Amino acid sequence: MTLDPDQLGRSKTDLAETLRRLRLExxxxxxxxxxxxxxxxxxISKIETGRITPxxxxxxxxxxxxxASAELVQEISSLTRLANxxxxxxxASWRRGIEKRQAELASLEADATELRYFLPAMITGLLATxxxxxxxxxxxxxxxxxxxDRKLERQSVLYDTSKSFTFLLTEQAxxxxxxxxxxxxxxxxxxxxxxHLPTVRIGVVPxxxxxxxxxxxxxxxxxxxxxTAESFTGRIVFRDPRDIRHYREIFAMFEESALYGDEVRAxxxxxxxxxxx
Numbered sequence: 001m002t003l004d005p006d007q008l009g010r011s012k013t014d015l016a017e018t019l020r021r022l023r024l025e026x027x028x029x030x031x032x033x034x035x036x037x038x039x040x041x042x043x044i045s046k047i048e049t050g051r052i053t054p055x056x057x058x059x060x061x062x063x064x065x066x067x068a069s070a071e072l073v074q075e076i077s078s079l080t081r082l083a084n085x086x087x088x089x090x091x092a093s094w095r096r097g098i099e100k101r102q103a104e105l106a107s108l109e110a111d112a113t114e115l116r117y118f119l120p121a122m123i124t125g126l127l128a129t130x131x132x133x134x135x136x137x138x139x140x141x142x143x144x145x146x147x148x149d150r151k152l153e154r155q156s157v158l159y160d161t162s163k164s165f166t167f168l169l170t171e172q173a174x175x176x177x178x179x180x181x182x183x184x185x186x187x188x189x190x191x192x193x194x195x196h197l198p199t200v201r202i203g204v205v206p207x208x209x210x211x212x213x214x215x216x217x218x219x220x221x222x223x224x225x226x227x228t229a230e231s232f233t234g235r236i237v238f239r240d241p242r243d244i245r246h247y248r249e250i251f252a253m254f255e256e257s258a259l260y261g262d263e264v265r266a267x268x269x270x271x272x273x274x275x276x277x
Contacts, residue, residue, distance in 0.1 A: 011082035016050035026066045036065035056080050086237040098140055102150035109157045112222040116251050119169045120215030125151040131183040166201045170215050185275040192268040203258030
């Protein structure tokens, strides 16, 4: 699936209009379609007016009730996946105020119980020291003080025993010299310390790990309902179950090659010592 930001913006409207048109062409009222597909009439109305975005399962049930051809099902399913995908432009985020992004992330973290973070390039703010956070914000516009405060406040979620966090970092993410050597040593020590929390599992994929797939980009999984993938210019939000399942499979592949527990803490200790030298 090619992800064109402009196309993503139109897809929800296109899907709503297409489903309504197909129902009318089939000569069905909303009530009759509701009976056929087992979806409430009010929900069908909301889908057709674009007030809610249907899942792929909902759309497949509607198309089956309409007697759609296999070719049409495939076409509308692709449109549904686009409708369940959102592009969040980084410049637009900056214009709104980058501290608002921290509130959005805090809300996602509050709603999820099982969170997975794949970090191929840098350490995420939840695991970062103040020095590391400050350096990571150096290219962001505006007043960074409030953003930094919000990032540090978010770290308290790691102590919520109703949640579980798995952070999967590459060796590059851990050792990339974003701050001076002594500050890097402290940052690496913090990773080792946080790995003792009962809610936190930290894994590191070393350079020597034999892998047939490269670590392309940062992504986060919130339970089985949402995935976000980062790029230099923004982030893509996936809500389609197939996309989320694909990201979970990628995460599991890298997870198998990572170091954990005492083994990862020993490796972190070596890197910390090297920076202190």
